[in-house]
Amino acid sequence: xxxxxxxxxxxxxxxxxxxxxxxxxxxxxxxxxxxxxxxxxxxxxxxxxxxxxxxxxxxxxxxxxxxxxxxxxxxxxxxxxxxxxxxxxxxxxxxxxxxxxxxxxxxxxxxxxxxxxxxxxxxxxxxxxxxxxxxxxxxxxxxxxxxxxxxxxxxxxxxxxxxxxxxxxxxxxxxxxxxxxxxxxxxxxxxxxxxxxxxxxxxxxxxxxxxxxxxxxxxxxxxxxxxxxxxxxxxxxxxxxxxxxxxxxxxxxxxxxxxxxxxx
Numbered sequence: 698x699x700x701x702x703x704x705x706x707x708x709x710x711x712x713x714x715x716x717x718x719x720x721x722x723x724x725x726x727x728x729x730x731x732x733x734x735x736x737x738x739x740x741x742x743x744x745x746x747x748x749x750x751x752x753x754x755x756x757x758x759x760x761x762x763x764x765x766x767x768x769x770x771x772x773x774x775x776x777x778x779x780x781x782x783x784x785x786x787x788x789x790x791x792x793x794x795x796x797x798x799x800x801x802x803x804x805x806x807x808x809x810x811x812x813x814x815x816x817x818x819x820x821x822x823x824x825x826x827x828x829x830x831x832x833x834x835x836x837x838x839x840x841x842x843x844x845x846x847x848x849x850x851x852x853x854x855x856x857x858x859x860x861x862x863x864x865x866x867x868x869x870x871x872x873x874x875x876x877x878x879x880x881x882x883x884x885x886x887x888x889x890x891x892x893x894x895x896x897x898x899x900x901x902x903x904x905x906x907x908x909x910x911x912x913x914x915x916x917x918x919x920x921x922x923x924x925x926x927x928x929x930x931x932x933x934x935x936x937x938x939x940x941x942x943x944x945x946x947x948x949x950x951x952x953x954x955x956x957x958x959x960x961x
Contacts, residue, residue: 728933729874733946734785741953743783746771754789757796757814764793765800783956785809787944798825805959807952810861810942812841815848826855828955830948832940833860857955859948863940865900866890870938875930877923885920886931895935905942906935 727735731747738745748764750756772778782801786794787809795813798806805826813827827849833839842858849856872883890896895909903909912928922928936943 728944729930730933730937730944730946734944734949734952737946737949737953741957743953743956744775744777750789750793755793757793757817760793761797761800764797768801781960783807783959785952787811788942795827798827804961805855805956807955809944810835810838812838812845815845820849820852820854822853824849824852824854826955826959827857828952829856829858830861830945830952831858832862832942834863834939834941855959859951861940861945861948863901864938866896866902866935866938867900871931871934874934875927877927877930882920882922885918886915889914889918889920902935902939905939906932911935 735745735747746768748767750760772782781804783805784794784797784803785807786792788811791808791811792814794806795808795815796818799818803825805828807828807830809830810832829842829846831839831842846856846858866887868884868887869880870883871878871886872880887896890911893911893914895903895911897903915928933943937945
């Protein structure tokens with residue numbers, strides 16, 4: 698992400714209309730948490746580039762140099778060289794960002810739901826300020842993360858953390874988080890999941906969404922989703938509520954405040 702110039706810029710009406718169309722598209726597509734993070738970034742006047750691995754998870758050798766070249770090419774193409782650069786990565790993307798920060802000059806980074814690769818790199822004092830957004834329920838990662846925070850602080854690097862805790866579902870939950878799901882369907886999903894014991898009497902997930910056979914239960918029910926791909930969106934939000942290992946937009950304000958307070 699690269700922060701856009703906030704002063705002395707003009708936006709042609711045609712460009713403004715195009716941006717409006719882009720935002721409308723973002724409001725309707727993409728996984729919910731990724732979509733919301735992007736919308737929050739745009740609202741805070743950040744230019745956004747998202748790069749995905751060619752494989753399900755990132756590798757940390759050749760892909761590092763490919764991504765470095767892509768980012769540098771994109772920045773030059775958009776004429777954003779004068780502006781600060783920040784990065785956010787989740788899960789294996791967090792591993793990737795933690796080590797990419799040794800190849801590119803970031804003003805700050807956010808490493809999400811992962812501890813980083815700090816035992817596999819030389820950490821210099823020039824390493825960027827690092828915000829860890831993590832889920833304490835994942836105790837193994839949290840223990841490593843705590844060690845790495847001490848390590849980074851010992852190098853004089855500004856470090857902070859945001860803890861993401863589990864929270865209860867409610868009837869409108871899926872409609873609030875997923876644009877293509879209406880309130881009636883959301884209420885039916887919530888009722889079904891509670892009936893089957895996936896959600897307890899207080900609305901909390903009884904297990905991670907990846908570890909329960911809710912998709913099979915959904916197929917056996919009379920609930921019809923407007924698009925089959927929405928099962929992935931529902932899955933992400935269930936994982937988020939359980940708060941073990943999932944990308945999250947819920948702390949976007951803290952994330953972008955971190956970026957903005959470390960621009961240089």
